Amino acid sequence: MIDADVIVGLEVHCQLDTKSKLFCGCSTDYRDDGPNTHVCPICLGLPGTMPALNKRAIEYAMKVAKALNCTIVPESEFSRKNYFYPDLDKAYQITQYDKPLAQGGYVEIEGDDGKERKIQLTRIHVEEDPGRLVHMGNAERGRYSLVDYNRAGIPLIEIVSEPDMRSPKEARKFLNKLRATLEYLGVFDSEKEGSLRVDANISLRGNERVEVKNITSYKGVEKALTFEVTRQKNLIRRGLPVERETRHYLEARGITQSARSKETENDYRYFPEPDLRPLRVQSWVKDIALPELPDARRERFVTQYSCSLNHARTLTGELKMANFFEGVVSGDRAGLCSLAATWIADTLAGELNYRNMGIDCVDPHRFGSLLAILRAGTITDKSGVEVLRVMLDEQLKGETVETPEAIVARLNLAKTAGDDGALAAAVKEVISENPKAIEDYKAGKNGAINFLVGQVMKKTRGRADPGELNRLVVAALKDGGQ
């Protein structure tokens, strides 16, 4: 949907994948452990404790800033954002306010018009995550809530974009690109729960802006924004005003809902954190080295492997997929490049998505073997898909995954040779069973051939070589259809 009137800006909170928290030594790896097991006097905000800055977190943040073309500010500052909430142990959050670590920058995406577009960034700043409330029942009617401070003090960066996106789809692309970049940098694990949270601002030109808060999935952002575009357009169409407000996204229902309006405007009473010195990073900046980033890798895939731009884009859009591709075509399998690009970007990605599996479930060498037998002509494409499905299903069920060769043998999927008689017999059978198609063919309808080929395919369970089969069917029809 290209719509000149849609204006979207995003505030993206990303969790930096450090070993310890932002201001203390507690481990950030708490997800399999019980509540309040990764806490200390500092991240609990006990009286008398003080924050000591985790240098690694700042290095990670600087990597991101550099990769996103930002200006790193030589002297930034931490501030306190004061507000009361039960998950906020100190009743203030240590964040960066008027002197953030990085300013400016951009993220390049493919715009809805197919051209490269630069989405400008406003700033990147570093902050600590608060704890987490667990409502017993639900937030409104629950009997009580519990607080888990395991997350308190986890380092976050907030990446704030300019209102530069023109559609929900562009917002999604922006996020995908951002996620890919962060993953390539090795500073982010998108699979961790809560690792990325988005606040989206959306308006239709000339109307008030609406903020949709705390969207926690990539798809959610596009859905929430799409819902908002429709909702806001409907209001305008009916002559009603779009009110400036904060809304929540209800993931399960795919809608946004007005947040309970606050009685008073929040005044966070920001002021510089007296317990931390100003953050001077001048001497570190030159030591921040960047790995190959998604754009560079995409270009390399096009030149080195002759991938199509589209395939290269898909393959490099996720670090793991890009690594998988290069794993498959490594060593003596360099010849499989174009086959691998198609099979990974189109077939494998789809099959994995359908099963909700990650690409790291697949062994690149096994997958390479499958491509090798495809290329050798041992099986047809259709059989190839079947073999792949068996492999993935076995993996999903936790069974021993067979080699592609074993699956081919067990299911008797090897391509039916044209000269073994079986194929000719099958063609004969199909022709005798479908007199209507023969008449159509004789009446000059060439589509009848495709139908008959399909029927033979079905009989041979996809094992026939399509070219060979086509020849046989045409020959048989020319023979007079008998």
Place this chain on the structure above:
Amino acid sequence: MAEHTIRFEPDDRYNAFLTVCPHPDHGKGDLSGIAVAVKDNISTLGIETTCASKILKGYVPPYDAHAVTLLKNAGAAVAGKTNMDEFGMGTSTENSAFGPTLNPRDTGRVPGGSSGGSAAAVAAGMVRMALGTDTGGSIRCPAAFCGIVGLKPTYGRVSRYGLIAYANSLETIGPMAANVSDVSLLMSVIAGHDRRDTTSYDRPYQHTPSAEIKRLRIGIPEEYFGAGVDPEVASVVKRAIGRLEELGAVTVPCSIPSMEYALAAYYVICTSEASSNLARFDGVRYGPAADTKKSWHAAYQDVRKQGFGPEVRRRIMLGTFALSSGYYGKYYAKAQVARENVRKDFARLLTDVDVLCGPTMPTIAFKLGEKSDPLSMYLSDILTVPVNLAGIPAISVPCGKVQGMPVGLQVMGRPFEDERVVDVAYAYEQAVKA
């Protein structure tokens, strides 16, 4: 570390202690077996720490403040927790939720504040040394009122880790004792860098006091003898400065123009930081439990209304106001400018002279209940707060009496020249002892 136990059962008729540890452990080291009292806003592992507030009643920290760890490493015995103005807010130790401390020199008078309990415990001979904290004069004031020695170190020279924050950018932990040598000894134990307090410096204090002050240049700021300073106190202090001249020091009259704004700036900054620091006391994790049948913000209100005393509530309100978005520029930002001017004034003066001298407090210890309006109480901080704004070291040493009550001589020095102010105080102390 802790191999022995001492007995500590003082006759605390002055209400100096909030908690007494009758059988504290001690180890080996420079302070082996010495009973040291610790102000109740400094966290002590396993010992209730309340900041003299009902809101922290029953709170037992699960960790030691860095200064306490150092005390224990030096073999000291933590003898108890001393009374104070609630969260350090006050100049008389009358603002304690657990009753005021009495001045051992005259039980009808206040011991000064906010480290009044520590000063009284030392003055009454219950302990040899004590830790206090100084945000706007809270070590020097009670030292002066009780006739003992108290050092406010250079900001950052002693780790604040474990000090329950009132105004982070102003306060430091410091030593109190009956004489300069003991203050110096205690300082040598607690000073130095701590990686958990990233505002602390790697500047250890290894010093034996020296009475040699010949040709030392001493600035005498006129404001320290101006309006509001009791003439009798001023003349006692001037006599003391005369003794320093007799020892070979040279006095130089000078002026701190920024003094005019120092007190106002101080109260804006300390209340602002306090409003943020004290927001965490909500009854969720420690202190009096909130009524969970109420909504969380109503429960917070209850806990805070019942837990904080009137002076603390007043300062939280002031600070909240000063930081609020419409007033930030008018108050907090201006106060920071004033603070910078105070710092510059001191830096400029202290290039001409080595130290500055004047009275610690403008009066002798006042009578209990005498200062009932907060403003007159705030005014008595006028001579101590500039030092906290500038972050420089200052010591108060007894220098005579007025109406039988002790008067303190305040010696202020350059940043990280704590040794020098100690030497000046020591020279005076030795001279009058001889």
